[in-house]
Amino acid sequence: MPAIVLVFTSARIRPEPRVPLGTVIMITVSRRRFLQISGTTAGLAAAGSVAGGLARGGAVAEAPETGVRTVPTYCDICFWKCGAIAYVRDGQLWKIEGNPADPLSRGRLCPRGTGGVGAHVDPDRLKAPLVRRQKRGQEEWAEVTWDEALNVVAEKLQKIKAEYGPEAVALFSHGIGGTFLKHTLRAFGTPNMAAPSFAQCRGPRDVGFALTFGEEVGSPERTDIRNARCLVLIGSHLGENMHNTQAQEFAEAIGAGASIIVVDPRFSVAASKAKHYLPIKPGADLALLLAWMNVLVTEGLYDKEYVDAHGFGFDTFKAEIASSTPEWAYPETGIEPSVIRETAREMARHRPATLVHPGRHATWYGDDTQRSRAIALLNALLGSWGRKGGFWKPVQMTVPGYPYPPYPKPDKGKVDNPNGKYPFASEALTTGIREATITGAPYPVKGWMVYATNLLQAMPDQRETIRAIQALDLLVVVDVIPSEIAGWADVVLPETTYLERYDDLNVEWFREPFVALRQPVVHAPHAQKPNWWIARQLALRLGLGAYYPWTTIEEYLDYRLTKAGLSFDTLKKQGIIHGEKQPVFFDEGAEASFPTASRKIDFYSTTLREAGFDPVPKFTRPEPPPEGSFRLLFGRAPMHSFSRTQSNPILHDGMSENAVWVNVHVATRLGLTDGAYVRLRNQDGVLSARIRLKATERIRPDCVYMVHGFGHTSKRLTRALGKGASDAQLVTRYATDPLMGGTGMNVNFVTLEAEA
Numbered sequence: 001m002p003a004i005v006l007v008f009t010s011a012r013i014r015p016e017p018r019v020p021l022g023t024v025i026m027i028t029v030s031r032r033r034f035l036q037i038s039g040t041t042a043g044l045a046a047a048g049s050v051a052g053g054l055a056r057g058g059a060v061a062e063a064p065e066t067g068v069r070t071v072p073t074y075c076d077i078c079f080w081k082c083g084a085i086a087y088v089r090d091g092q093l094w095k096i097e098g099n100p101a102d103p104l105s106r107g108r109l110c111p112r113g114t115g116g117v118g119a120h121v122d123p124d125r126l127k128a129p130l131v132r133r134q135k136r137g138q139e140e141w142a143e144v145t146w147d148e149a150l151n152v153v154a155e156k157l158q159k160i161k162a163e164y165g166p167e168a169v170a171l172f173s174h175g176i177g178g179t180f181l182k183h184t185l186r187a188f189g190t191p192n193m194a195a196p197s198f199a200q201c202r203g204p205r206d207v208g209f210a211l212t213f214g215e216e217v218g219s220p221e222r223t224d225i226r227n228a229r230c231l232v233l234i235g236s237h238l239g240e241n242m243h244n245t246q247a248q249e250f251a252e253a254i255g256a257g258a259s260i261i262v263v264d265p266r267f268s269v270a271a272s273k274a275k276h277y278l279p280i281k282p283g284a285d286l287a288l289l290l291a292w293m294n295v296l297v298t299e300g301l302y303d304k305e306y307v308d309a310h311g312f313g314f315d316t317f318k319a320e321i322a323s324s325t326p327e328w329a330y331p332e333t334g335i336e337p338s339v340i341r342e343t344a345r346e347m348a349r350h351r352p353a354t355l356v357h358p359g360r361h362a363t364w365y366g367d368d369t370q371r372s373r374a375i376a377l378l379n380a381l382l383g384s385w386g387r388k389g390g391f392w393k394p395v396q397m398t399v400p401g402y403p404y405p406p407y408p409k410p411d412k413g414k415v416d417n418p419n420g421k422y423p424f425a426s427e428a429l430t431t432g433i434r435e436a437t438i439t440g441a442p443y444p445v446k447g448w449m450v451y452a453t454n455l456l457q458a459m460p461d462q463r464e465t466i467r468a469i470q471a472l473d474l475l476v477v478v479d480v481i482p483s484e485i486a487g488w489a490d491v492v493l494p495e496t497t498y499l500e501r502y503d504d505l506n507v508e509w510f511r512e513p514f515v516a517l518r519q520p521v522v523h524a525p526h527a528q529k530p531n532w533w534i535a536r537q538l539a540l541r542l543g544l545g546a547y548y549p550w551t552t553i554e555e556y557l558d559y560r561l562t563k564a565g566l567s568f569d570t571l572k573k574q575g576i577i578h579g580e581k582q583p584v585f586f587d588e589g590a591e592a593s594f595p596t597a598s599r600k601i602d603f604y605s606t607t608l609r610e611a612g613f614d615p616v617p618k619f620t621r622p623e624p625p626p627e628g629s630f631r632l633l634f635g636r637a638p639m640h641s642f643s644r645t646q647s648n649p650i651l652h653d654g655m656s657e658n659a660v661w662v663n664v665h666v667a668t669r670l671g672l673t674d675g676a677y678v679r680l681r682n683q684d685g686v687l688s689a690r691i692r693l694k695a696t697e698r699i700r701p702d703c704v705y706m707v708h709g710f711g712h713t714s715k716r717l718t719r720a721l722g723k724g725a726s727d728a729q730l731v732t733r734y735a736t737d738p739l740m741g742g743t744g745m746n747v748n749f750v751t752l753e754a755e756a
């Protein structure tokens, strides 16, 4: 392995030979293959087989299925949608592998995708529809039939509509499975639907890039990681953040000798692969970005030709960043001026194949859109947008939608962002709907339908979420397991897992166009039903049958594919159909268009100026933790997705609890020992569940870190209950981004208490 140069500045951090908790599968084999993405958990997966083959549960009694069959589909353990091939042996789900024909998985799944078998066999799964029998939140229900459950929901929705109008019903949903419920609720007449993937995740990034280049980064991100010669990761902890394609391309870039620069207060897995590691003071990234740009401009290292051809307002931008020198940034960031200069020059050396990764979970400090805009501007200076090794332009196949009658036009506008308070909120705000539910303004919200999002773990300030729930007339949760949000529901509807259902087509925006199919591999083991069936049955009961001219989803899918000139049968066999390659880089003939106000790359944004915001990003120092407190940071582990996989028996075995990372010198000073249980108390007095302490040199002394998604409190999640602590519980404070309403959640401070 080539030498890895580690740059340590103010923080006393040293790399640790030990692999961090939760990264057991990150085996350092070689530079090329350090990320063991493929079949590492196949042995575990094989152990998970239970009854549930497609041969069971049919109307006609069939002979038991024998032999092995394979079914192509796409994964849903996270939202990346990797193409997979599921194996069924003697009627039982056996294992899942990557589909080699799929550009997202490229034949390999991440550990979570491989562990998808566990979602099917999880004994804690919701099995039948439930109707609440006790006070909200007590998790006491009666099992009912689908007819009874859907009738209750339809009746209550009609009552809310009659009293307050259809807009008083809101839908929270995450992922492609929400498509048909959205359709039903649009037909019902509400415009209010939101996902945490905007205001709690990528919203500021997409808005920041759109304000600069006129286009969003999107998902999957349009990042050409595999061709990057220099890759800059600012917080993006690829390798722990297991978005499969990106993790694979990251390994490929390292294998090809790309220069890696990692900026993170914590020595992440990605940092261990870096040529330069910058342990930044949390929240100071914008200062670093401005200083980097200052160096590129003052030393004349930026792509002048590209900026001249495509840039708008460069001279004003240059004047604005003139004072943001590395010396100015040093006390803010803790990164020495020489290091800032050296890394800026490194980026310039490899341009335009230098990719400053835009990140994904960008809701950190409340100034996130401006920080993301600075990342966009740095890429613009390096000329990487539209260039190989930078950002490609996504392409997509044309697959027409199903022709439905037009939706009714709601009388009232969307409830989440009254009077355009957040002028650049390009998608709906979950927190805005929550606020309207609590206050009744601008108008009352009385019903929530929640699909595949655990709002109690995903939204900041659980107390506010519970307050909003208490103000509702109806809370319906569609989930696969008894999640925390299901625990508060009036009606719980059990969905089939992704391995037991069709979903809508994935007509992907990617560097090559393709369409992928999710299809049933095995039968649902109990009374669970797929989302399309639930959405359709609900529509029928709401008198909206005209919006469901098809009776089965096969009819719907066949119609769409036929219209596109594609064969449903072929797609069922292959799981994927490729479209024709198209140019995705400017040099190859992709159009260099920038749909901003100036039709160019906005170095200076008149759009922002007119809305009363800084036209060129400016740094504001984040509030430091009070003496004796630490900033709470959080992130991902390769074995888990958010709060959705901790009860999955296979993934639970891979990592059963999280730990809190604390700088070893801090731990020693506080008399806390590695591996012992502690509790965290936040600035508002909220005390966490007990969590193991990981005393390490791999984190700055001013912050602590934990993996998100643990600390479940739902009584019915028997395997996950009481294991580890929840960052979400401690996020009682958030800083709202004034541009687009994103909720910066890295603004909570905690103290540590030894567990007796």
Ligand SMILES: Nc1nc2c(c(=O)[nH]1)N[C@H]1C(S)=C(S)[C@@H](COP(=O)(O)OP(=O)(O)OC[C@H]3O[C@@H](n4cnc5c(=O)[nH]c(N)nc54)[C@H](O)[C@@H]3O)O[C@H]1N2
Binding pocket: 078, 201, 202, 234, 235, 236, 237, 238, 240, 241, 242, 243, 263, 264, 265, 266, 268, 280, 281, 282, 283, 284, 285, 359, 360, 361, 362, 364, 633, 634, 635, 636, 637, 638, 639, 640, 641, 642, 705, 746
């Ligand atoms: N295994 C797995 N992979 C996933 C997911 C999952 O649930 N599980 N979820 C997917 C989704 S939807 C998303 S959005 C992404 C999220 O993944 P990313 O976008 O990569 O992650 P973030 O949560 O923004 O960043 C976490 C990292 O930022 C560092 N950090 C914290 N504060 C700061 C700071 O002030 N400055 C800097 N420079 N770094 C900081 C933390 O130490 C940590 O290493 O992961 C995706 N991939």
Ligand SMILES: Nc1nc2c(c(=O)[nH]1)N[C@H]1C(S)=C(S)[C@@H](COP(=O)(O)OP(=O)(O)OC[C@H]3O[C@@H](n4cnc5c(=O)[nH]c(N)nc54)[C@H](O)[C@@H]3O)O[C@H]1N2
Binding pocket: 076, 174, 177, 196, 197, 200, 201, 202, 360, 361, 451, 452, 453, 454, 455, 457, 458, 459, 460, 478, 479, 480, 481, 483, 484, 495, 496, 497, 498, 634, 635, 641, 642, 643, 644, 645, 708, 727, 728, 729, 731, 745
């Ligand atoms: N404190 C804190 N908050 C965060 C984050 C964080 O790191 N820390 N991360 C943020 C980010 S980046 C994002 S993208 C969001 C993610 O937020 P969410 O999308 O809400 O993520 P999960 O918490 O995993 O909740 C998913 C829910 O869907 C259920 N589910 C899984 N599969 C299915 C299915 O097939 N059908 C149905 N009906 N339900 C299913 C799961 O059981 C679970 O209850 O959270 C954000 N909020």
Ligand code: SF4
Binding pocket: 075, 076, 077, 078, 079, 080, 081, 082, 108, 109, 110, 111, 112, 113, 114, 242, 243, 244, 245
């Ligand atoms: S990244 Fe992993 S969990 Fe997500 S879709 Fe792909 S294989 Fe599944």
Ligand SMILES: [Mo]
Binding pocket: 197, 200, 201, 202, 360, 361
């Ligand atoms: Mo996310």
